[in-house]
Amino acid sequence: xxxxxxxxxxxxxxxxxxxxxxxxxxxxxxxxxxxxxxxxxxxxxxxxxxxxxxxxxxxxxxxxxxxxxxxxxxxxxxxxxxxxxxxxxxxxxxxxxxxxxxxxxxxxxxxxxxxxxxxxxxxxxxxxxxxxxxxxxxxxxxxxxxxxxxxxxxxxxxxxxxxxxxxxxxxxxxxxxxxxxxxxxxxxxxxxxxxxxxxxxxxxxxxxxxxxxxxxxxxxxxxxxxxxxxxxxxxxxxxxxxxxxxxxxxxxxxxxxxxxxxxxxxxxxxxxxxxxxxxxxxxxxxxxxxxxxxxxxxxxxxxxxxxxxxxxxxxxxxxxxxxxxxxxxxxxxxxxxxxxxxxxxxxxxxxxxxxxxxxxxxxxxxxxxxxxxxxxxxxxxxxxxxxxxxxxxxxxxxxxxxxxxxxxxxxxxxxxxxxxxxxxxxxxxxxxxxxxxxxxxxxxxxxxxxxxxxxxxxxxxxxxxxxxxxxxxxxxxxxxxxxxxxxxxxxxxxxxxxxxxxxxxxxxxxxxxxxxxxxxxxxxxxxxxxxxxxxxxxxxxxxxxxxxxxxxxxxxxxxxxxxxxxxxxxxxxxxxxxxxxxxxxxxxxxxxxxxxxxxxxxxxxxxxxxxxxxxxxxxxxxxxxxxxxxxxxxxxxxxxxxxxxxxxxxxxxxxxxxxxxxxxxxxxxxxxxxxxxxxxxxxxxxxxxxxxxxxxxxxxxxxxxxxxxxxxxxxxxxxxxxxxxxxxxxxxxxxxxxxxxxxxxxxxx
Amino acid sequence: xxxxxxxxxxxxxxxxxxxxxxxxxxxxxxxxxxxxxxxxxxxxxxxxxxxxxxxxxxxxxxxxxxxxxxxxxxxxxxxxxxxxxxxxxxxxxxxxxxxxxxxxxxxxxxxxxxxxxxxxxxxxxxxxxxxxxxxxxxxxxxxxxxxxxxxxxxxxx
Numbered sequence: 001x002x003x004x005x006x007x008x009x010x011x012x013x014x015x016x017x018x019x020x021x022x023x024x025x026x027x028x029x030x031x032x033x034x035x036x037x038x039x040x041x042x043x044x045x046x047x048x049x050x051x052x053x054x055x056x057x058x059x060x061x062x063x064x065x066x067x068x069x070x071x072x073x074x075x076x077x078x079x080x081x082x083x084x085x086x087x088x089x090x091x092x093x094x095x096x097x098x099x100x101x102x103x104x105x106x107x108x109x110x111x112x113x114x115x116x117x118x119x120x121x122x123x124x125x126x127x128x129x130x131x132x133x134x135x136x137x138x139x140x141x142x143x144x145x146x147x148x149x150x151x152x153x154x155x156x157x158x159x160x161x162x163x164x165x166x167x168x169x170x171x172x173x174x175x176x177x178x179x180x181x182x183x184x185x186x187x188x189x190x191x192x193x194x195x196x197x198x199x200x201x202x203x204x205x206x207x208x209x210x211x212x213x214x215x216x217x218x219x220x221x222x223x224x225x226x227x228x229x230x231x232x233x234x235x236x237x238x239x240x241x242x243x244x245x246x247x248x249x250x251x252x253x254x255x256x257x258x259x260x261x262x263x264x265x266x267x268x269x270x271x272x273x274x275x276x277x278x279x280x281x282x283x284x285x286x287x288x289x290x291x292x293x294x295x296x297x298x299x300x301x302x303x304x305x306x307x308x309x310x311x312x313x314x315x316x317x318x319x320x321x322x323x324x325x326x327x328x329x330x331x332x333x334x335x336x337x338x339x340x341x342x343x344x345x346x347x348x349x350x351x352x353x354x355x356x357x358x359x360x361x362x363x364x365x366x367x368x369x370x371x372x373x374x375x376x377x378x379x380x381x382x383x384x385x386x387x388x389x390x391x392x393x394x395x396x397x398x399x400x401x402x403x404x405x406x407x408x409x410x411x412x413x414x415x416x417x418x419x420x421x422x423x424x425x426x427x428x429x430x431x432x433x434x435x436x437x438x439x440x441x442x443x444x445x446x447x448x449x450x451x452x453x454x455x456x457x458x459x460x461x462x463x464x465x466x467x468x469x470x471x472x473x474x475x476x477x478x479x480x481x482x483x484x485x486x487x488x489x490x491x492x493x494x495x496x497x498x499x500x501x502x503x504x505x506x507x508x509x510x511x512x513x514x515x516x517x518x519x520x521x522x523x524x525x526x527x528x529x530x531x532x533x534x535x536x537x538x539x540x541x542x543x544x545x546x547x548x549x550x551x552x553x554x555x556x557x558x559x560x561x562x563x564x565x566x567x568x569x570x571x572x573x574x575x576x577x578x579x580x581x582x583x584x585x586x587x588x589x590x591x592x593x594x595x596x597x598x599x600x601x602x603x604x605x606x607x608x609x610x611x612x613x614x615x616x617x618x619x620x621x622x623x624x625x626x627x628x629x630x631x632x633x634x635x636x637x638x639x640x641x642x643x644x645x646x647x648x649x650x651x652x653x654x655x656x657x658x659x660x661x662x663x664x665x666x667x668x669x670x671x672x673x674x675x676x677x678x679x680x681x682x683x684x685x686x687x688x689x690x691x692x693x694x695x696x697x698x699x700x701x702x703x704x705x706x707x708x709x710x711x712x713x714x715x716x717x718x719x720x721x722x723x724x725x726x727x728x729x730x731x732x733x734x735x736x737x738x739x740x741x742x743x744x745x746x747x748x749x
Numbered sequence: 750x751x752x753x754x755x756x757x758x759x760x761x762x763x764x765x766x767x768x769x770x771x772x773x774x775x776x777x778x779x780x781x782x783x784x785x786x787x788x789x790x791x792x793x794x795x796x797x798x799x800x801x802x803x804x805x806x807x808x809x810x811x812x813x814x815x816x817x818x819x820x821x822x823x824x825x826x827x828x829x830x831x832x833x834x835x836x837x838x839x840x841x842x843x844x845x846x847x848x849x850x851x852x853x854x855x856x857x858x859x860x861x862x863x864x865x866x867x868x869x870x871x872x873x874x875x876x877x878x879x880x881x882x883x884x885x886x887x888x889x890x891x892x893x894x895x896x897x898x899x900x901x902x903x904x905x906x
Contacts, residue, residue: 212846215846218843218851219834221851221854222842222843222847223834224786224855230790231786264751264770282769282770282773282781282782283777283790285770360799360884361850362790409850409851409852412886443793649849649887649889651888674796681890682881682882683876683877683883683890683894684878689891
């Protein structure tokens, strides 16, 4: 720790160009108005009115009463980054956290975009802290520099003699102090932000980063005051429900709305390109009206006739046919040459069903149109994507769209699609109704109109040398296309590479010299989206079950085998630590009565994790997970307890995907409807979770979903240890377990 | 023929009169007519518990009760659990930093309040069994259980 709790000002402007960190940083100015009312106006997006003609800093406003308002560009869906991002900035500016007020940033890619998404303001991929980290530190350092510089000038002392304490500039020799609020009253702010050197992350000492600060969104979530878009009420508002096409492109050909119109409270039927809307006085009438609609859909859509079985047949054939070339996702060395050197070649095929997000808040939005513009209230993973989609739907300029970002009752990837159809819904309905409309999807709508994690067939071949080392690896991933459907704009610049489907096939820490991962994404007409852990959820399942199969084939302990395959890079050393540590925690070597243990390891975008599951099996084929151990190293832990919470959350989510969650497509449409036939984990289903967070001084990497892929693979591997039977398809349903055991001639003890 | 009825009920200690279609679920009456939006819509079929309120003191899924069936009943919603977020469960929820997306948490807290009313000192197993009708998709279950134990402890002392 620093002596006297101060930070010196010696980190002077740098000579080298840090302009790439400076987006939005130029021209910062401090507010002169004081107190809470001004802050309220700032929160309400009326900064100009509050502070007269003074131009605001894009990220920080310091009020003369000491309040520090910090913009947070992230959408809050439970992952905590609404709080984490301001923590990073506040740490470097040495703000007094008790004086910090967090303000949701308005839509603006240029200023608030995530560098990890090429400056798209998009909260996804567990990429928020990692993506914004350097910029926010740099910007916080700039604010601190200007504050201290102003204090130095006022005191007539060299800047080097001025230090900071949280919320204060201090001249140590004379003991003089000025609070940031006092400085704000007279501060002169340079037109161009200074460039300031920050300590590299490995050497930096943090005051706020690494502490468990309460998340700002939590208080309202225990007394009913937290506001989600479904809670919004505006004067004159009516309600909407939409019967949507059963699959993409099946247009309403014939509409019989006579029964719907007869329902009390139904105001209007709105034919839409993709379905039929019902406007009503209240949600219940809207739902009843929707249910009473009779619609015949056009048979032109690609999805007609499709089913999971047809998908598996088609995908498996593509996966197997080496003449069908895919798009290379990762290539290293010379795969063909590598296989030529191998003494043994093993092969495995892995599958996964469609899976559904099941965020607790069914999709919804509110829109109100005026003469020349539109106001929307919504929960979205991208503020700017929402604004663009609404402007395009109405044919108006983006600056005519007023955006109100609400808390998300869960996201998990469902609310970041480029067309944000659940937001455009209310806009089109409000236009038709001539009144503000809140469109609410029922749970059944949310399932039937779901955009799923795709169906997968993964085929991996590995070449092994006479020492048991893997020398070549060829992974073919056949799935529904995701990126092309969920974000055609990003897909255009992706050269056919579907990062949502393919992520997780790369193996940066295993020392395999010759590797090829190929993407063979198919257009089946089925709606898809990123779903928590995206492609990693299935690709890592394939990798880690296959790895276990190779170890078993060679007669090597699966933990030891993984350790043997790791390279010697710094990243692989972190991998080694998490694997060894999780094995220790689980007491890996100890055999259990009627229980099996299974391990899985994962590099997820730089975050190192390993998990061990302890399972038993009942006679009806149901797997019970009793304990789950997990070690996670995501570098610098900005909010450690929140990382633990996110890891618990990821494990529970992975448990559902592993054991029960599946969507069936029948003749192109979704078979499941609600939580009675799509089973997500409940409290009675969850194992004892033992999580260890390893805090290392590396650039922070993702934490919001990383443990999810460990769960199905660790469970499948544990089932193998228990029974000797391999399951190669998610979810590990009881009937699949029983079928595999019958085929292997194994009976349940 | 109109199905609209006018019904009187007591919500959070205040007598309210509502005019709506007789089959309207209590959930929507609370949310849209009475503007008590802390009670959430999750599934509409009694599967998730996001809409849990107390009906004459009992934790009840408000999506399953039609307006015609709640005349003269006493309803408590999350807004009525305490005037100032001071209920031991609410304090425990903050101490354990339970909520993530938070959408299910009103229902979780109302169900937990029902549990502690009938069983002030539940075991972990009793908590797990009693709370299993309520889904939390963020998987905050461990913290919910811990918060209930913490609140139970505080209410005893």
